[in-house]
Amino acid sequence: MQRIGFHERDYDAATLLKLEIFRGYVREWLPVFLSKKQFEQVHIYDFFAGPGMDAAGNPGSPLVILNELRPYLSVSSDSQNCAIPVHVHFNDVDPDKINALEALVDRRLADLRCKVEYSRKPFSEAFEDNLTLIQDRHTANLVIIDQCGIKEVNESIFRLLIQCSTTDLLFFISSSIIRRFITEGSIQQYFPIAEETMRGVKSKHIHRYICHEYYRKQIPHDCDYFVAPFSIEKDAGANIYGVIFGSSVLLGLEKFLEVCWRQDTVTGEANYSIDDDLIGYGYLPLLPEDRDAKKLDVFRQDVIAFIGDCSPDNRAIYRFTLESGFLPKHTTAILRELQGQDVLLVTDLESGKNARKNSFYLAWKYYKSSSPRVRLSYKTAGLNETSGKSHNEQS
Numbered sequence: 001m002q003r004i005g006f007h008e009r010d011y012d013a014a015t016l017l018k019l020e021i022f023r024g025y026v027r028e029w030l031p032v033f034l035s036k037k038q039f040e041q042v043h044i045y046d047f048f049a050g051p052g053m054d055a056a057g058n059p060g061s062p063l064v065i066l067n068e069l070r071p072y073l074s075v076s077s078d079s080q081n082c083a084i085p086v087h088v089h090f091n092d093v094d095p096d097k098i099n100a101l102e103a104l105v106d107r108r109l110a111d112l113r114c115k116v117e118y119s120r121k122p123f124s125e126a127f128e129d130n131l132t133l134i135q136d137r138h139t140a141n142l143v144i145i146d147q148c149g150i151k152e153v154n155e156s157i158f159r160l161l162i163q164c165s166t167t168d169l170l171f172f173i174s175s176s177i178i179r180r181f182i183t184e185g186s187i188q189q190y191f192p193i194a195e196e197t198m199r200g201v202k203s204k205h206i207h208r209y210i211c212h213e214y215y216r217k218q219i220p221h222d223c224d225y226f227v228a229p230f231s232i233e234k235d236a237g238a239n240i241y242g243v244i245f246g247s248s249v250l251l252g253l254e255k256f257l258e259v260c261w262r263q264d265t266v267t268g269e270a271n272y273s274i275d276d277d278l279i280g281y282g283y284l285p286l287l288p289e290d291r292d293a294k295k296l297d298v299f300r301q302d303v304i305a306f307i308g309d310c311s312p313d314n315r316a317i318y319r320f321t322l323e324s325g326f327l328p329k330h331t332t333a334i335l336r337e338l339q340g341q342d343v344l345l346v347t348d349l350e351s352g353k354n355a356r357k358n359s360f361y362l363a364w365k366y367y368k369s370s371s372p373r374v375r376l377s378y379k380t381a382g383l384n385e386t387s388g389k390s391h392n393e394q395s
C-alpha cells in the first residue's frame, strides 16, 4: 500500500497549531529587525520547507513567512520604507517539493521585494552551506527547523546554533518518540538519557522535559541563551510533539512567550492540561481550590521566595519572570498584591526613597539599560505568613 505523504493530506489540528506558533513568532520578530537598521541583512531560513501548502491549500511554513513579510516588502504596499535587504532561504531534501514551492511563490508572491533562495539538500548539507552566513555578526537570522521526527537538532547542531550571534531558533520535535523508544540505539545516539530517568517522566511532560533537561543543559554556563517549549498533543494524547524556541536575547524569549500565552491562557505552554489543572481547556472547576492554575501558584511562591532570597532589582526579576516561562504582567499582578498587603518595599535606586506605587519597571527597555530602576525587598523581618500562601489557601 502506498503511504500518503504529509502534503498530500490536509494539515491536522496539531500541524495548524504549530504553524500558528511559527506565524506568531515571525510576526513578532520582523518589526524588531525591519523597523530599525541595526543589521546589514535579515535572513530567514526554513530548512524543511515542503511545497508551500497542504492538499486543502492551507499555507505551510514558507507561505506563512512570505505572507508575514508582505506588509514590509510588497511593491504595492504603502510601507515601502524597509531598506534592509531580506533574504529567505527555502530548503527541502525532496526536489519535487521545492520545484512546486518555487512555482507557487512565482505565481503568488512575485511582487515581494526580497531575495528567495531555494535548495534541495539534506538538512545537514544545507545547514553547513549557510553556516558562515548565519554566524556573520552583521546578519540577523531566524532559523526554522520543521523536521519530521527527532534527530536533526542534535547536540552539535544545537551547540553551533546557540553560538551564532543574533540567531533565533524555532524547531519542531516529536518528543514522545524519545520516551517511547529510549532503550533503542537509534534514539540513544541522539538522546543519551537513562531508561530509569525517562521512566520517571510523565508522558504529558515529555516535551517540557526534553527542552529543559536535555537542550537547556547543553547551554554552557557562561553563555546567555534562553529556551522555551510549547507542547502539542495529538491523537488524544497518544503522541506529544512540540516547538522549542531558542534565543540569546530576552526580548526574543518574551515575544515567544507572548505567542504561547495567547494560545494557552492557563500555563502558556501546551494545547492540553499539562499540569492536570481543572481550570481552562473546557473544564469548569467546582471547587475554589481548583480555580487557580498550579503553575501560576508555584510561580507566585517562587517570586515571593526570590525576593526574600536576593532582594532583586527590576532587571533581575524581569529575567527571572521570563526564564520561569511567565510574562511581566503575571509578576506585576503578584507584586501589586504584595504591595496591597503592605509587605513589599520597592526602593527607587536613584533617590533611595520609596518608588511610586505599582512602578516595577518590568520591561525589555528597562532591562537593556545598564542601570536598574528599583529594588524589591520585604518590609521589617520578612514576608508575613499569609502572603506566601496561594489565593486558595487564604480563601
Ligand SMILES: C[S@@+](CC[C@H](N)C(=O)[O-])C[C@H]1O[C@@H](n2cnc3c(N)ncnc32)[C@H](O)[C@@H]1O
Binding pocket: 006, 019, 047, 048, 049, 050, 051, 052, 053, 059, 060, 061, 062, 091, 092, 093, 094, 097, 121, 122, 123, 124, 146, 147, 148
Ligand atoms: C513536517 S514536513 C515540513 C513541512 C513544512 N514546513 C510545512 O509547513 O508544510 C517535513 C519536510 O521535510 C522534508 N525532509 C525530510 N527529511 C529531510 C532532510 N533530511 N532534510 C531536508 N528536508 C527533509 C520532507 O520532504 C518534508 O517536506
